Amino acid sequence: MAAKGIEPLNGRRPAGAPPDPVAFRGVLGRFATGVAAVTGLDDGVPVGLVVNSFTSVSLTPPLVSFCVAHTSLSWPRVRRGARHCVSFLAEHQREHARRLAGAGGAKFGGLPWSPSPAGLPLLDGALGWLECTVDAEHVAGDHVIVVARVHHVGAHDVSGPLIYYRGRYGRFAAPAAGRDTPL
Numbered sequence: 001m002a003a004k005g006i007e008p009l010n011g012r013r014p015a016g017a018p019p020d021p022v023a024f025r026g027v028l029g030r031f032a033t034g035v036a037a038v039t040g041l042d043d044g045v046p047v048g049l050v051v052n053s054f055t056s057v058s059l060t061p062p063l064v065s066f067c068v069a070h071t072s073l074s075w076p077r078v079r080r081g082a083r084h085c086v087s088f089l090a091e092h093q094r095e096h097a098r099r100l101a102g103a104g105g106a107k108f109g110g111l112p113w114s115p116s117p118a119g120l121p122l123l124d125g126a127l128g129w130l131e132c133t134v135d136a137e138h139v140a141g142d143h144v145i146v147v148a149r150v151h152h153v154g155a156h157d158v159s160g161p162l163i164y165y166r167g168r169y170g171r172f173a174a175p176a177a178g179r180d181t182p183l
């Protein structure tokens with residue numbers, strides 16, 4: 001008998017068949033992530049979207065990546081600018097995440113932001129930010145993997161990070177000091 005948790009969630013499927021999409025999403029949701037806002041200016045108008053697919057890629061050269069659905073209305077607008085910014089959301093910024101996860105339209109009304117070195121919107125109160133250019137874009141299924149080169153960085157230790165897990169926002173419970181291994 002299979003050990004608990006080893007039985008495939010999608011049951012018996014023909015060899016080579018992809019996993020059931022609902023089971024696939026459910027399993028991916030068990031990978032806890034932070035939440036990042038990808039922002040820019042389109043004709044002077046602040047635009048952006050929220051991603052949890054952000055990851056660091058390379059230290060030298062400084063590269064990061066995130067994946068954007070082909071259906072995104074905001075990414076092509078962010079992409080139009082020479083540069084874009086990434087802000088790592090703090091635990092008190094659920095409303096920012098909710099607003100920027102809305103589809104298209106004016107998402108920034110009332111969201112406080114400050115200009116990056118290139119004048120692009122950085123969300124006030126975020127834990128850290130990057131100003132980037134697009135280095136490469138790789139089409140991967142229904143998303144594009146954006147590899148971005150980092151030009152400026154900043155950090156503010158205002159609070160803990162906003163965490164996304166199983167479709168819900170939460171907070172990071174830090175272990176007692178000295179018990180984790182810093183990088």
Ligand SMILES: Cc1cc2nc3c(=O)[nH]c(=O)nc-3n(C[C@H](O)[C@H](O)[C@H](O)COP(=O)(O)O)c2cc1C
Pocket residue numbers: 035048049050051052053054066067068069071072073074075097100101102103104105164
């Ligand atoms: C927590 C969270 C994480 C998300 N991560 C991504 C992501 O990694 N890539 C993506 O394309 N959309 C992601 N989305 C959806 C976008 O934020 C946004 O809803 C989508 O791009 C549609 O808005 P748009 O048409 O203005 O781009 C995420 C949404 C939420 C709430």
